[in-house]
Amino acid sequence: MTEPNRLVEVNDLEVVFDTVEGRTHAVNGVSFSMDAGETVGIVGESGCGKSVMSLAMLQLVPRPHGKIARGSIIYYQRGKAVEITKLNPTGKAMRALRGNEMAMIFQEPMTSLNPVYTIGEQIMEVLRLHQKMDNTRAKQRAIEMLEKVGVPDAAQRVEEYPHQFSGGMRQRAMIAMALSCTPNLLVADEPTTALDVTIEAQILELLAELQRDINMAVLFISHDLKVIGEIADRVIVMYAGWVVEEAMREDIFQNPQHPYTRSLLAAIPRIGRRERLVSIPGRVPSLSQLPPGCFFAPRCPAATDQCRREEPQVFTVNQGHTVKCWNYWDKEVQKTS
Amino acid sequence: MYVYFVRRLGYMVITLAIISVLGFIIINLPPGTYLDRYMAELQAQGSESAQEIVKTLEQRYRLNDPVFLQYTRWISGFVRGDFGLSFMYNMPVNQLIWGRIGYTVVIALATLIFVYAVSIPIGIYSAVNKYTIGDNVVTLFGFLGLSMPDFLLALILMVFAATFFDQPVGGLFSPAFRDAPWSLARVWDLLSNLWIPVVVIGTAQTATLIRVLRGNLSDVLNLQYVQTARSKGLSERIVIYKHAVRNAVHPLIMQLGMGLPHIISSSTVVAIVLSLPTMGPVYFRALRAQDMFLAGTFLMLMAILLVIGNFLADILLAIVDPRITYE
Numbered sequence: 040m041t042e043p044n045r046l047v048e049v050n051d052l053e054v055v056f057d058t059v060e061g062r063t064h065a066v067n068g069v070s071f072s073m074d075a076g077e078t079v080g081i082v083g084e085s086g087c088g089k090s091v092m093s094l095a096m097l098q099l100v101p102r103p104h105g106k107i108a109r110g111s112i113i114y115y116q117r118g119k120a121v122e123i124t125k126l127n128p129t130g131k132a133m134r135a136l137r138g139n140e141m142a143m144i145f146q147e148p149m150t151s152l153n154p155v156y157t158i159g160e161q162i163m164e165v166l167r168l169h170q171k172m173d174n175t176r177a178k179q180r181a182i183e184m185l186e187k188v189g190v191p192d193a194a195q196r197v198e199e200y201p202h203q204f205s206g207g208m209r210q211r212a213m214i215a216m217a218l219s220c221t222p223n224l225l226v227a228d229e230p231t232t233a234l235d236v237t238i239e240a241q242i243l244e245l246l247a248e249l250q251r252d253i254n255m256a257v258l259f260i261s262h263d264l265k266v267i268g269e270i271a272d273r274v275i276v277m278y279a280g281w282v283v284e285e286a287m288r289e290d291i292f293q294n295p296q297h298p299y300t301r302s303l304l305a306a307i308p309r310i311g312r313r314e315r316l317v318s319i320p321g322r323v324p325s326l327s328q329l330p331p332g333c334f335f336a337p338r339c340p341a342a343t344d345q346c347r348r349e350e351p352q353v354f355t356v357n358q359g360h361t362v363k364c365w366n367y368w369d370k371e372v373q374k375t376s
Numbered sequence: 377m378y379v380y381f382v383r384r385l386g387y388m389v390i391t392l393a394i395i396s397v398l399g400f401i402i403i404n405l406p407p408g409t410y411l412d413r414y415m416a417e418l419q420a421q422g423s424e425s426a427q428e429i430v431k432t433l434e435q436r437y438r439l440n441d442p443v444f445l446q447y448t449r450w451i452s453g454f455v456r457g458d459f460g461l462s463f464m465y466n467m468p469v470n471q472l473i474w475g476r477i478g479y480t481v482v483i484a485l486a487t488l489i490f491v492y493a494v495s496i497p498i499g500i501y502s503a504v505n506k507y508t509i510g511d512n513v514v515t516l517f518g519f520l521g522l523s524m525p526d527f528l529l530a531l532i533l534m535v536f537a538a539t540f541f542d543q544p545v546g547g548l549f550s551p552a553f554r555d556a557p558w559s560l561a562r563v564w565d566l567l568s569n570l571w572i573p574v575v576v577i578g579t580a581q582t583a584t585l586i587r588v589l590r591g592n593l594s595d596v597l598n599l600q601y602v603q604t605a606r607s608k609g610l611s612e613r614i615v616i617y618k619h620a621v622r623n624a625v626h627p628l629i630m631q632l633g634m635g636l637p638h639i640i641s642s643s644t645v646v647a648i649v650l651s652l653p654t655m656g657p658v659y660f661r662a663l664r665a666q667d668m669f670l671a672g673t674f675l676m677l678m679a680i681l682l683v684i685g686n687f688l689a690d691i692l693l694a695i696v697d698p699r700i701t702y703e
């Protein structure tokens with residue numbers, strides 16, 4: 040039975056890349072769901088499959104090497120389930136959703152806009168395509184959108200090119216473009232990572248505000264748990280293509296269960312904190328040569344022989360809080376016996 | 377922008393002036409002059425009056441003046457459209473070259489169109505379908521075209537045309553039209569014979585441009601804004617042609633600026649093999665014979681084409697890419 044408010048369901052999704060060096064498992068059986076208007080954060084170190092996951096949401100996994108090997112993504116279009124992983128990635132049905140009902144913004148505001156077209160043209164293009172607006176209306180709407188995201192002198196700047204915008208302004212323009220058709224889902228892949236802290240705060244605030252306005256769900260991806268803590272209602276912790284822990288924001292911060300989540304928390308700098316920052320020893324394993332058992336075992340302080348042998352199961356901590364770790368199970372078993 | 381154009385024109389004039397001086401010096405550089413050779417020839421033929429003939433020529437063309445004076449005289453004539461006299465043909469350079477320039481420009485333009493019309497779609501196809509069978513076939517033919525000497529390709533095509541199309545070997549016209557006055561039928565005959573030189577002269581450059589476009593476009597296709605374009609729901613055709621190709625054509629435009637003179641000068645061998653009535657073979661002979669006004673005129677016309685071509689390419693580049701400013 041599905042929730043009436045359900046917007047997206049990802050079931051056991053696996054994304055692989057086949058290259059000359061062999062097969063890379065970027066996303067390994069990820070499942071989660073999102074409700075309308077909700078903000079879900081995905082956090083994890085770089086190289087753990089977050090960008091690939093976010094591209095998969097719009098069926099944009101780079102071809103020809105990458106493909107969705109297993110699992111499904113279901114999008115609820117006005118309550119009706121559409122299995123988008125069954126749609127042809129370049130076909131009409133998928134393209135009618137992209138930019139219209141599901142939109143995306145990217146990490147690099149410097150390179151995510153096309154340098155040879157004006158900001159206005161790049162926004163108007165979406166409006167002409169999905170909303171069938173003519174040039175005059177599309178331009179009006181583009182100016183409106185730019186004003187909404189806080190670009191000053193929007194009527195003039197709509198005629199300018201990306202290189203005439205600063206990094207922060209470009210990300211605002213990008214947001215204006217993504218939201219111009221009032222999508223139900225926005226996938227934001229590290230949208231503030233390339234910006235400095237002040238601008239980052241402004242953009243986060245802007246996103247939250249716009250999101251409330253149009254009741255849009257946001258899948259917010261970041262390597263920075265602190266940023267995720269500022270914006271997300273629910274947090275998914277990813278490691279080497281796995282979801283290792285999922286919980287409401289408060290639970291992640293106050294009751295983290297997975298050793299990886301704990302080390303991410305320990306790595307957040309806090310004002311007034313005296314002790315040295317703990318950075319996580321070791322690195323994300325190569326996704327083309329994953330170890331047997333738990334992928335985190337080589338870096339985990341609590342790793343046991345079982346961890347190195349068997350893939351951990353997913354355990355429920357309490358409602359809406361799950362963790363993929365043998366250690367949790369061990370503790371629970373000890374408590375109850 | 378206006379200021380930019382004026383300054384740009386100024387630079388063009390200065391460039392041409394420098395080229396004309398250097399060119400004139402280089403043409404005069406080899407020991408001896410046309411007249412020395414001419415005299416030797418006359419004497420070898422046993423002419424009694426060799427000395428006198430050469431003297432009169434020397435006086436008529438004032439060839440004993442210092443090089444500097446000769447240069448000034450030639451260049452001041454040149455800007456008025458008087459290109460001096462050819463010793464070799466013993467007639468004004470003017471009369472000698474216009475017909476040839478006509479054919480040369482026709483062939484060069486046709487080649488240019490051929491090169492771009494073939495290389496752009498194939499380059500795009502190759503980049504979009506990288507490492508597929510189609511791309512590999514294109515790459516193979518590209519290397520073949522690049523490595524085969526022009527004269528060999530010319531000979532192969534001539535045999536091919538003679539065998540399968542019953543076309544005349546060499547020249548731009550069928551025998552029936554060779555000396556006929558201009559008519560629609562003659563134009564048609566020209567066009568139907570044009571393809572051999574066009575293919576021969578254009579193949580290497582086509583192969584190069586396919587390579588350049590393939591490499592450049594496949595880089596652009598990996599850039600973030602192409603992904604952005606896809607995320608907007610645009611069709612793959614629009615993503616590629618509107619968003620990617622426009623960012624990948626810079627080297628092709630720059631090449632366009634150098635294209636015409638390159639085609640003209642590199643087609644000399646082809647023109648000799650195919651006996652085409654173009655500038656190349658005459659330039660070649662003029663250089664060997666030290667027919668300095670003839671050679672100098674060709675050199676200057678080529679330089680003018682180059683400079684104008686580059687100017688137009690720069691303008692086109694600025695139109696295609698707004699980041700390029702008129703500075």
Ligand SMILES: Nc1ncnc2c1ncn2[C@@H]1O[C@H](COP(=O)(O)OP(=O)(O)O)[C@@H](O)[C@H]1O
Nearest residue numbers: 056063065084085086087088089090091101326
């Ligand atoms: N276009 C691609 N071709 C091959 N492998 C890729 C490609 N894109 C991503 N990958 C693989 O997927 C893995 C996860 O990458 P990514 O999702 O970008 O990580 P993150 O965004 O978490 O830093 C990378 O380690 C890389 O090996």
Ligand code: SF4
Nearest residue numbers: 333336339346364365
């Ligand atoms: S399963 Fe074992 S190795 Fe993996 S995170 Fe849990 S304790 Fe560490």
Ligand SMILES: [Mg+2]
Nearest residue numbers: 086089090229
């Ligand atoms: Mg990433």
